[in-house]
Amino acid sequence: MKKHVMITLLIFSVSAVLRADTLSLSFNQNVTDNLFQNRYGESDRLSNLGFYLDKNLGKFSLYTQGSYSYLFENPNLTYYVQDIGADALHALNQRSALYFSLSGRGAFYRADYGDFNYASINAFAAFKSYLSPTSIFKSNYTFEYKNYSSSLFDFSSHAFMISLDKFFQTKTTLKLEANWGYKTFLHPYQTEEFTTTGSPNSQGGKGRGRGRAGNQNQFLIRSQSEGQGIQVFSLGGLVAQGLGSRVGINLTGMKQWNLSGQNPFAYVEEYYAVENPSYDRFSWQGYQLGSQISIVLPWNIRTKLGYTLSVKEFPGIESFDIEGISMDEVREDTREQFEARLEKDFPAFSVFLSYYFIDNKSNDFYFDWEGQFFSLGVEWNLSLGGK
Amino acid sequence: MRKTPSVFLLGVFLSCLVPSLAQQQQHFYNIDKEIHIKGSIKDIIMEPRYKNSSPFLVVVLEDKENQKIYNIEVSPIWFFENDFHKGEDLHVTGSPYTTAENEQNVIAREVRFRGETLVLRDKHGFPTWRGQGKGKGRKRGKNF
Numbered sequence: 209m210k211k212h213v214m215i216t217l218l219i220f221s222v223s224a225v226l227r228a229d230t231l232s233l234s235f236n237q238n239v240t241d242n243l244f245q246n247r248y249g250e251s252d253r254l255s256n257l258g259f260y261l262d263k264n265l266g267k268f269s270l271y272t273q274g275s276y277s278y279l280f281e282n283p284n285l286t287y288y289v290q291d292i293g294a295d296a297l298h299a300l301n302q303r304s305a306l307y308f309s310l311s312g313r314g315a316f317y318r319a320d321y322g323d324f325n326y327a328s329i330n331a332f333a334a335f336k337s338y339l340s341p342t343s344i345f346k347s348n349y350t351f352e353y354k355n356y357s358s359s360l361f362d363f364s365s366h367a368f369m370i371s372l373d374k375f376f377q378t379k380t381t382l383k384l385e386a387n388w389g390y391k392t393f394l395h396p397y398q399t400e401e402f403t404t405t406g407s408p409n410s411q412g413g414k415g416r417g418r419g420r421a422g423n424q425n426q427f428l429i430r431s432q433s434e435g436q437g438i439q440v441f442s443l444g445g446l447v448a449q450g451l452g453s454r455v456g457i458n459l460t461g462m463k464q465w466n467l468s469g470q471n472p473f474a475y476v477e478e479y480y481a482v483e484n485p486s487y488d489r490f491s492w493q494g495y496q497l498g499s500q501i502s503i504v505l506p507w508n509i510r511t512k513l514g515y516t517l518s519v520k521e522f523p524g525i526e527s528f529d530i531e532g533i534s535m536d537e538v539r540e541d542t543r544e545q546f547e548a549r550l551e552k553d554f555p556a557f558s559v560f561l562s563y564y565f566i567d568n569k570s571n572d573f574y575f576d577w578e579g580q581f582f583s584l585g586v587e588w589n590l591s592l593g594g595k
Numbered sequence: 596m597r598k599t600p601s602v603f604l605l606g607v608f609l610s611c612l613v614p615s616l617a618q619q620q621q622h623f624y625n626i627d628k629e630i631h632i633k634g635s636i637k638d639i640i641m642e643p644r645y646k647n648s649s650p651f652l653v654v655v656l657e658d659k660e661n662q663k664i665y666n667i668e669v670s671p672i673w674f675f676e677n678d679f680h681k682g683e684d685l686h687v688t689g690s691p692y693t694t695a696e697n698e699q700n701v702i703a704r705e706v707r708f709r710g711e712t713l714v715l716r717d718k719h720g721f722p723t724w725r726g727q728g729k730g731k732g733r734k735r736g737k738n739f
Contacts, residue, residue, distance in 0.1 A: 229722075230722075230723075267649060296649075297649040297650070297671055297674070297675070298649075299641040299642070299643075299649075299650035301641075302640040302641055302642055303640070303641070304641075305641050305650070305674055305675070307675050334675060336674065336675055338639060340681075341636075341638055341639060341680065341681030342680045342681045342682060343680075344678050344680070373678060373680075375680030375681070375682060375683065377682055379682070379683070379684070381678075381680065448709065450683065450684065450708065450709040450710075451710075452684060453633070453684050453685060453686040453707045453708050453709070453710075454707070454710060455709075455710045456708075456709030456710030456711060457710075501710070502709065502710030502711055503710050504707055504710055504711075504712055508705075508712060510710075510711070510712050553714050555717065555718040555719075556717075558714075589717065589723050
């Protein structure tokens, strides 16, 4: 109790000292029946407390946010994430603008996930221009560097995106998008052909129900003499249809190719609160199709229903059978995801309710799973500046 | 986590204090003059609106009922976050004011379009776009 009150008072003290313009507080309660996203579904409840502060300094603003997440069944996976950053918006003319941001993040997990503690730097630049009042060109560049507690995961990455859209009189928007990305694992390779690596602080009880076939390893890496970089390219499209101001429908499609390199990790256990080095945007090739309907219901309740199908192959990641023996196949997943979300703003706070159902079929026995994820959240947005 | 309610109550208590703190600031948004406009976008521009502030996204909207033209001040950052186009239908709730050049401007509090609702200001007229989304775990720029 004392600890939480102290943290809360600290947040308000900092906001007062900084004379912040905005202070947001949030509380989310999440429930899932498959925390580790594998065949042996394990239930857990996750409570999350967050805060956000920003200060507008004319042309740019400073912001920081913190998030503490507590897991009831796996308290040793409890974690805290802190972000700090600055951003700026610069108008080139009445039709074009640039946006820049530079941010840092620290993530701190308790013992069972200590290897995944990291500090990161993220730089982002975006350009947007109206080619005509009905057509928009956008591009952006993202740089990210992550330094993990276990240096095997350290990486830097670069990503470029360009997109062009066009709005038609039928209230239809068409959009095309291209992405290129390059990720370098800085030092994950070993001299042996295959190396099994367990967490240095592994204990008997660690990872209840997680390791495959009794294996308690959190990840496996393999040797590789070729380059350490993974290069991907994707093309995507969107068709959006407005049906008045209350209803919107959109369909999306995207295909991604692996141009070079492959994942150095043969296996990394899943934990949905952590970005998995073997399941991030650089780790796969394949395609993704999505549909979503957004409806503003009476009393201004915002609703979203969505369905996404993805077929992904993971170059460099092997598929294993029920005994944990390699099948000499590249892992391939076909995932169907259904999501529903409700949001409502009240005078002093906002609430949301969301539900995900995921059915992940995989040629890897361990990653053939289903899971449900349920979240309820409330957020207070306290504006401390002027109108 | 049994201790959470205490933090919750503290948050609620402090949220009650905030309006009184904010009242000391100069007001630009007049909640008593709020209007609702259903219209179609005629133009989209970025331009400076307030001293020491980033340029605003301004949507030129034609009221469907009386064909009046309004300049809707949306927010600085949402020039990037949302893609408005000429011809799209918007439903705007906001506070109007008339410029020296006799132009009708509206400070938007809420904008509804294509099944999305952008809440730009709270019920008291205080901007919510400053911290928009980040309290919900989103990164700035994620949707750019």
